[in-house]
Amino acid sequence: PHCQGEIHWCQAWSEPNAGSDLASLTTRAVEDGDDYVLNGQKIWSTGAHRTDWAFTLARTNPEERRHRGLSYFLLNLRTPGVTIRPVPDMAGDLIFNEIFLDDVRIPKRNMVGEKDRGWYITLDTMNFERSAAGVLAAARRAVERLVQFAKETKVDGKSLWQNPFVRHRLAQLFIEAEVGRAMCYRVAWMQSKGEITAHQASATKVYGSELGQRIAYTGCQITGLYGQVKSGSKWAPLMGKFEKSYRTCVGMNIAGGTSEIMRNII
């Protein structure tokens, strides 16, 4: 069901006062019979309003040092006590959510790995996200679309494709997308061998998100003033793709760990 997309997952790590310093999270999970009972609040959970399950992290041992004493749970978002409230982003889109947990019972079998050792599994999960394969696949596709646009578009009677500035910018982005692709393959290869990819995945995450910004910026330059028209309008080139990615690329330097934190890890 997971591979066929019948069950959707989101990640519920961040809290109002625990983002980069995730180990300071305060959501508690207390053992009670065959269950753990969770109380706390998560925030920024992408897509939680459209998903069925969440990966989450909660403190099971308040006596232990920060990274210890945290456990990893699979949380069914339909469980009584879970309240999901969407938070509009700066573009007005509904992507983010707050998740409130009030006496939410999770069966013990839904704990992944050992009790109090969830931090290390969380890092592994994050390294899959940070390998940024989706971001870099999208980068290549975006460059291809810009190439196509330049070939099909004339400005002042001249093809954009003949403009040396446009050609060099696109050539540079093509090179960078290929570099990112090679970085992704390396991380995937290491992960396939069960190796730890902390700094390699972090490097790919920084590179992919910053390349996404360069592509969005160049996309807006090449599509010109009409490039600022939103999708849905007949005037929006490439269905408003670069108008949208210009707005959303800001968050990609924050999602999954900020660029500053990635550089700290590297």
Ligand SMILES: Cc1cc2nc3c(=O)[nH]c(=O)nc-3n(C[C@H](O)[C@H](O)[C@H](O)COP(=O)(O)OP(=O)(O)OC[C@H]3O[C@@H](n4cnc5c(N)ncnc54)[C@H](O)[C@@H]3O)c2cc1C
């Ligand atoms: C598009 C998007 C999607 C997201 N999706 C999810 C999701 O699905 N699930 C989820 O749990 N969370 C999600 N998040 C939240 C994201 O993980 C956090 O926003 C991120 O970890 C940063 O935490 P914070 O916002 O609390 O910022 P803070 O940790 O408060 O950081 C503020 C600033 O200080 C800098 N900073 C902090 N500590 C250091 C340090 N030690 N060294 C250098 N600089 C530092 C940061 O880089 C940042 O610039 C998402 C965020 C975005 C933008």
